[in-house]
Amino acid sequence: MSAPDFIDLNISRNKPLQEQLYTALVERIKSGRYPAGSQLPSSRAMSKSIGVSRNTIIHVIEQLKKDGFLVSKASKGVFVSPIFSACIDKITNISKNASKTELSLPSLSNQDKLSAIENTYWPDSHPFSPGMPDVKSFPYKKWGKLFHRHQENIKFNGYGDINGYQPLRELLSDYLNSTRGTFCTPDQIIITSGRLESLDLCARLTLDAGDTVLMENPGCTRARFLFNTMHVNLKPLEVKQGVLNVDYLMKNELNGKLLCLTPNQQSPLGGIIPFQERLEILNWAEKNKCWILEGDSDNELFNEGIPVDSIQGLHSSTPVIYIGGFSRVLLPNLRLGYLISPKPLVPAFKNAKMQLSGPCPLTHQVILADFIREGYFTQHARQMRKSYQEKLDHFFGLMRCDLSSSINIISKRSALNFTLNIPGHNDVKISERLFKKGFGSTPISPYYYCDNSKENGLVLGCANTSSCDRIRFISTLKDLLT
Known part of the structure; x- marks a missing residue:
């Protein structure tokens, strides 16, 4: 079986010819257009069909043979490697089957206990993410x-x-x-x-x-x-x-x-x-x-x-x-x-x-x-302590004006981590909605272990916030709680 000729191959003179020809042949082999065992035209025929020098064709074919895409048979010519194509077919079939049926995977260790811990969060760079310092300073x-x-x-x-x-x-x-x-x-x-x-x-x-x-x-x-x-x-x-x-x-x-x-x-x-x-x-x-x-x-x-x-x-x-x-x-x-x-x-x-x-x-x-x-x-810590105090004061000043009836303060020792109680609300959902608005937070309820008397609240950090961030956060949280 012979591979088709190259009359449909468009060669640009603005790119290296060897690179273009190599890429085109590889794509046709991978796609199955040149199937396993098919014979390529002679280098002379390919040169005439594509319009490039025979030396260029020979160089590309030799490289494809080194990479396992092609094989030579004495006195017969150059053929698409049956081994490589078989691997491509196997991968393709697995991919097709995987899209239709769910693969059966091995079980996880201690899975029943691990899956019980849900809604855990890792700090991100969003404003109000707890534990996130002021990296700009x-x-x-x-x-x-x-x-x-x-x-x-x-x-x-x-x-x-x-x-x-x-x-x-x-x-x-x-x-x-x-x-x-x-x-x-x-x-x-x-x-x-x-x-x-x-x-x-x-x-x-x-x-x-x-x-x-x-x-x-x-x-x-x-x-x-x-x-x-x-x-x-x-x-x-x-x-x-x-x-x-x-x-x-x-x-x-x-x-x-x-x-x-x-x-x-x-x-x-x-x-x-x-x-x-x-x-x-x-x-x-x-x-x-x-x-x-x-x-x-x-x-x-x-x-x-x-x-x-x-x-x-x-x-x-x-x-x-x-x-x-x-x-x-x-x-x-x-x-x-x-x-x-x-x-x-x-x-x-x-x-x-x-x-x-x-x-x-x-x-x-x-x-x-x-x-x-x-x-x-020591110098950096001293400067940050002063800056963080100013941010805390500004945040809680805004909160007293707009949210004092909806939120209770649990702790406010550090601008990196302070905790608010939001009674009557699902803290996990509030945290998810804040994230969609571009704000970080961590709900309190997942911290509880096998306890029906969980508190609802948020752990926040305002160390990585600007004045505008704090104003916008208070407005956003107020809307979510009303």
């Missing part, structure tokens, strides 16, 4: 200067220490001990790619299938998702007036392997656990042989109240793993976080990180260390 020139200082330094283009860049860990140790009330040495700090990696490492090192995890309810949905994949038992703990109900924990003889807490800004309700209750939690954990996973965030940018010292730093040796990060204070795409490990666990964390994810990008760690050492970090 970041000191890019200062960061860029530090980047250029180190970008060609070969020793910073390798993998680096699995625990993180030593000078950065030294700076962090001093900073966290003085501002967070932690009690740690540089060797206890492990640099991660963010809070989610820190959480994953902690869960893998402390939990086995069947263990019990105690969690605030409402509480972090991503932590809940991770724990469900590990086949552990989740025990929700009551949150009262925006913080963990410590009396409930003390009086109900609860046993668990891990207690997951956000004591400085409860997620999502924003409350702060008082100092005395932190001592009670720590004493309870030591007595019951339970690890505490202490999540911390945004303390540099709090606009209301002074952060209470961390639970991790209440004693020199505690069963507490402390995690934090830089994405909200600096830039989301920095993707650097940290955890403070109890000293006995440091080798285990180092080995787990080595096996599961490896070291974090070294150049960013080096730049961040200089950024902190040269005072840019």
Whole structure:
């Protein structure tokens, strides 16, 4: 069987002839126009039919043979490869069948539990997305200067220490001990790619299938998702007036392997656990042989109240793993976080990180260390704290004028995360409608675990908003609630 001639092939003199001919032949073979086993005309006939030199034809045919589209048969000529065409036919048939019938896929692990967590959200760049900093005000020139200082330094283009860049860990140790009330040495700090990696490492090192995890309810949905994949038992703990109900924990003889807490800004309700209750939690954990996973965030940018010292730093040796990060204070795409490990666990964390994810990008760690050492970090945080306070004041001033009867304020400690209660409304649907209008938000109700007394509300952030954004948001939300 011979392939058709090329009388319908249009050649443009404005493009490379070999490229045009190669592409045209490939498309005709893939489409089945030149089927498997069909013979191409001779190079002389093709040259005459197309109107290009025979050398051009020969070059293209040789390339097609190298790429598997064509084969030569001694004393017979050049033919379309039957092997390649068979593969094309198989792919085409699968595609056609897939459009008619749904493919049967393997099941997911632990699917029944994972599918129960719905309506979870990841922050985006929309105005009012919680956790999104004011990226327009970041000191890019200062960061860029530090980047250029180190970008060609070969020793910073390798993998680096699995625990993180030593000078950065030294700076962090001093900073966290003085501002967070932690009690740690540089060797206890492990640099991660963010809070989610820190959480994953902690869960893998402390939990086995069947263990019990105690969690605030409402509480972090991503932590809940991770724990469900590990086949552990989740025990929700009551949150009262925006913080963990410590009396409930003390009086109900609860046993668990891990207690997951956000004591400085409860997620999502924003409350702060008082100092005395932190001592009670720590004493309870030591007595019951339970690890505490202490999540911390945004303390540099709090606009209301002074952060209470961390639970991790209440004693020199505690069963507490402390995690934090830089994405909200600096830039989301920095993707650097940290955890403070109890000293006995440091080798285990180092080995787990080595096996599961490896070291974090070294150049960013080096730049961040200089950024902190040269005072840019503190300066930026101070400027943002002032700017965010002005934005919060403007937003809540607008809200008092137009929405005071429809909304209750749950927390307003930080412009990055504040929480509003919207009684009588479906917060998931309100959040979806806001998104269609160009605004970010996170509904509160998905944070609750197996609880019929869910509150309806929104977690918002106005750090990444302009004055016009705030005015337009209040007007939009007012329309949605009336």
